[in-house]
Amino acid sequence: MDKQSGxxxxxxxxxxxxxxxxxxxxxxxxxxxxxxxxxxxxxxxVVTLIQKARIEAVRENSKVAAIFNSATGDYVAFVDDGAGAGTAENMIQDGSERTVYSSQLPPGVTFTGTLLGAGGGKTSFNSRAMPSYAGPIALTNSRGYAVTIRLGTGGIPTVE
Incomplete structure (x- = not known):
């Protein structure tokens, strides 16, 4: 008999x-x-943006603004010094104010609670790395999973 394998x-x-x-x-x-x-x-x-903004504010001895746009998911940090016909310390990137860091949230992720600043979603760091506004920055996906970054009054971000 033949044995077949397989x-x-x-x-x-x-x-x-x-x-x-x-x-x-x-x-x-x-x-x-x-x-x-x-x-x-x-x-x-987002924590990287905050850290880079703090470092740049100390290095440049200038205000560095951090803006979080909940409508588009964009966020940017820039030296708010009024360079090139801009207005200094207005938390609006105008003129030729230099961008320190900018990025966008990954697909499916949104800002759901940025309680920084008078209009929400903005703060600036002074030359001692202290923020003008502290508070939570919440990120959520479509499945309801959320992470909150708390920006303390000392400028240190913590992820919860």
Whole structure:
């Protein structure tokens, strides 16, 4: 008798069924992990902006503004010194005020609570790295996962 090696069709079908069941369970969880990872990534990037703004304010001995636009998800830090026909210390990037750092939130992530500044979403750092406004900056995804960055009165951001 000849011995033939290999898999039977039943063995292959069982393996394919097991892979399908495991995938059906794992893929929705992986999608949630990716979405939550984007919120965490956005929070780390916002903290980076705050740290760079603080460092630049000390280095330049000038005010550096940090603006968070909840409508577009953009955020920018710039030296608010009124360079090139701009107005100094108005928390609006005008004239040729130099950008320190700018970025945008990852897809699916939004600012849901930036309680900085009179109009919300803005602060500036003085030459001692102290913010003009302190408070929370909240980021949320469509699944409801949220991360809050608290900017303390000493200028130190903490992620919660």
């Amino acid at each position: 898999f039977t069709i039943i063995e292959v079908a069982v393996i394919v069924a097991i892979i399908g069941i495991v995938s059906a369970i794992a893929i929705p969880n992986m999608i949630g992990w990716i979405a939550n990872g984007r919120v965490n990534s956005g929070a780390r990037d």
